Amino acid sequence: xxxxxxxxxxxxxxxxxxxxxxxxxxxxxxxxxxxxxxxxxxxxxxxxxxxxxxxxxxxxxxxxxxxxxxxxxxxxxxxxxxxxxxxxxxxxxxxxxxxxxxxxxxxxxxxxxxxxxxxxxxxxxxxxxxxxxxxxxxxxxxxxxxxxxxxxxxxxxxxxxxxxxxxxxxxxxxxxxxxxxxxxxxxxxxxxxxxxxxxxxxxxxxxxxxxxxxxxxxxxxxxxxxxxxxxxxxxxxxxxxxxxxxxxxxxxxxxxxxxxxxxxxxxxxxxxxxxxxxxxxxxxxxxxxxxxxxxxxxxxxxxxxxxxxxxxxxxxxxxxxxxxxxxxxxxxxxxxxxxxxxxxxxxxxxxxxxxx
Numbered sequence: 229x230x231x232x233x234x235x236x237x238x239x240x241x242x243x244x245x246x247x248x249x250x251x252x253x254x255x256x257x258x259x260x261x262x263x264x265x266x267x268x269x270x271x272x273x274x275x276x277x278x279x280x281x282x283x284x285x286x287x288x289x290x291x292x293x294x295x296x297x298x299x300x301x302x303x304x305x306x307x308x309x310x311x312x313x314x315x316x317x318x319x320x321x322x323x324x325x326x327x328x329x330x331x332x333x334x335x336x337x338x339x340x341x342x343x344x345x346x347x348x349x350x351x352x353x354x355x356x357x358x359x360x361x362x363x364x365x366x367x368x369x370x371x372x373x374x375x376x377x378x379x380x381x382x383x384x385x386x387x388x389x390x391x392x393x394x395x396x397x398x399x400x401x402x403x404x405x406x407x408x409x410x411x412x413x414x415x416x417x418x419x420x421x422x423x424x425x426x427x428x429x430x431x432x433x434x435x436x437x438x439x440x441x442x443x444x445x446x447x448x449x450x451x452x453x454x455x456x457x458x459x460x461x462x463x464x465x466x467x468x469x470x471x472x473x474x475x476x477x478x479x480x481x482x483x484x485x486x487x488x489x490x491x492x493x494x495x496x497x498x499x500x501x502x503x504x505x506x507x508x509x510x511x512x513x514x515x516x517x518x519x520x521x522x523x524x525x526x527x528x529x530x531x532x533x534x535x536x537x538x539x540x541x542x543x544x545x546x547x548x549x550x551x552x553x554x555x556x557x558x559x560x561x562x563x564x565x566x567x568x569x570x571x572x573x574x575x576x577x578x579x580x581x582x583x584x
Contacts, residue, residue, distance in 0.1 A: 251453035251476065253398045253421065255285040261446045261483050262289060265419065268394075268487050270298040275392035277380050278399050280306030281340040281371075286397055291359050294345035301343055303388050307378040308337035337378030339388065344368040380407060389414055394487070396420070398453075401478075405431045408484070412440065419487055424448060424480035427536050428573045433552045436539065442492055443539050444483030451481045496541045498526035498583075507532075511565045513556065515576060526583045533564065533574030542577075550576035 276286045281304040290302045345359060363371045376382045380389075380399070389395070389410075395418040399407040404422050411418050412435065424447070426432055435441040452468070452475040459474060461467035466477045502525035507516040515531035518524050521538040531550055542549070550556060553564040553574040563570045 251398060251401070251455060251478070252283060253285055253453060254451070255288060257446070257451055258285055258289050261419070261444055262396075264445050264489070265487050266297060268417075271300050272393040273301040273303065273391055274299055275389060275395045276302075276304040276397045277385055277389060277395060278307065278397045279304050281338060282306070287340065290396070291342060291345065294342060299342075300393075301341065301391075303342075303392065304340045305374065305378050305385055305388060306338050308374075337374040337376065339370070339372055339374055339378075339384075341370040343370075380410065386410075386414075389416065393417060394419065405429055408432065408435070408441070417485075417487055419444060419483060419485040421451075421481055422484050423478065424482050424536070426482070426484070427539060427575075428552055428554075430552075430555055433555065437549045437551055439544050441484055441486055442489060442542065442544075444485045444487075444489060445491070447482040447540055448480045448537070450477050450479075452477050493543055493545065495543055495546050496521070496524070498524055500525050502528040508566045511568065512562060513553070513564055517564075517566055517571065517574070524577075524579070526579075528579065529582045531576050531578055533571075533576055536573055536575055538575055538577070546580060548578045548580055550578060552576065 274290055276284060276290065279286045281287045283306075284304065287302075287304045290297070290299065290304075294302060340363070342359065344362070346362075359369070362369045374382075374384050376384055379385060380403075393416075395411060395416050398421040401423055404426050407420070408422075409431065411420075427436060432441070455461075455474050455476045457474050459476065461474075461476050466479075468475050500523055502516075507518065507525065507528070509516055510533065513531075513533075515533055516528065518532050518534045521534055521541055524532060524534060524538075533553055553571075553576060554562070556576055564574060565571065
């Protein structure tokens with residue numbers, strides 16, 4: 229196969245993967261989560277590195293609240309190409325002439341750097357139109373095409389990442405492991421969306437165990453993401469169309485972060501006592517099974533396997549996370565069983581303060 233054809237196929241696969249990862253988070257979901265961290269953003273450089281500034285509600289949130297949050301700088305970059313370019317946010321509003329004059333090509337990866345947000349047009353209110361006017365006039369803010377495709381692993385994106393204090397975005401779910409590994413490598417604070425099942429990734433569970441990553445506030449439940457109109461969604465209950473816009477529900481989605489979350493220091497109230505007739509031991513591991521986090525016995529000193537939803541209530545001062553069942557057994561990477569029956573994934577924990 230020729231180099232040209234190999235490169236072409238590689239680009240095609242990359243474009244298809246990008247399209248499958250093109251989930252745009254609704255503003256209401258962003259506002260619902262971000263309200264818990266406002267003071268932690270003061271005088272910080274925020275980087276949204278998977279967010280087309282023309283489309284992203286993350287960019288819209290931070291640009292519109294730049295002064296309220298007291299941001300030092302806002303950086304946003306996009307990936308090329310964006311399947312829904314110029315369809316969601318409309319940075320320049322209804323001013324089609326202004327949008328056309330800026331000549332925003334759909335195939336270009338862009339970067340926006342916001343250093344200042346003010347009432348540029350003098351109408352007594354600050355909004356995205358002021359940001360657009362500042363960008364047009366090149367007043368303390370920058371909008372420029374990237375040389376590459378905007379991939380978060382590209383040298384351009386990494387140089388911008390180095391400037392950031394906090395990264396906030398909805399990263400490509402298919403590249404979640406790589407994305408989180410990069411944030412950890414560069415020692416960045418972050419608040420990102422990911423599938424609930426990410427907690428069972430072999431590369432991810434050690435970060436939770438070592439208290440380097442934990443869950444945010446608004447986890448699980450149904451979240452709807454905008455997707456390209458030609459995005460294939462075979463399950464009817466997971467798709468909807470509103471005013472010509474297509475949305476897809478990915479099931480349970482979590483916020484993952486290493487920002488301070490006050491509720492993670494609240495003790496989980498325990499009321500049950502250990503009874504060997506109620507809490508079965510695993511066939512292939514020295515630990516007991518607990519089917520619901522609310523049934524954790526207050527007096528058990530050994531290892532317990534609990535559902536992954538326990539992480540919503542985990543207090544590192546109260547419990548120690550041992551690991552994930554599949555990667556903890558003495559006989560290698562095997563699923564835990566009770567009387568030969570395989571169970572759903574279990575987080576293994578120990579109570580640091582068992583009550584006598």
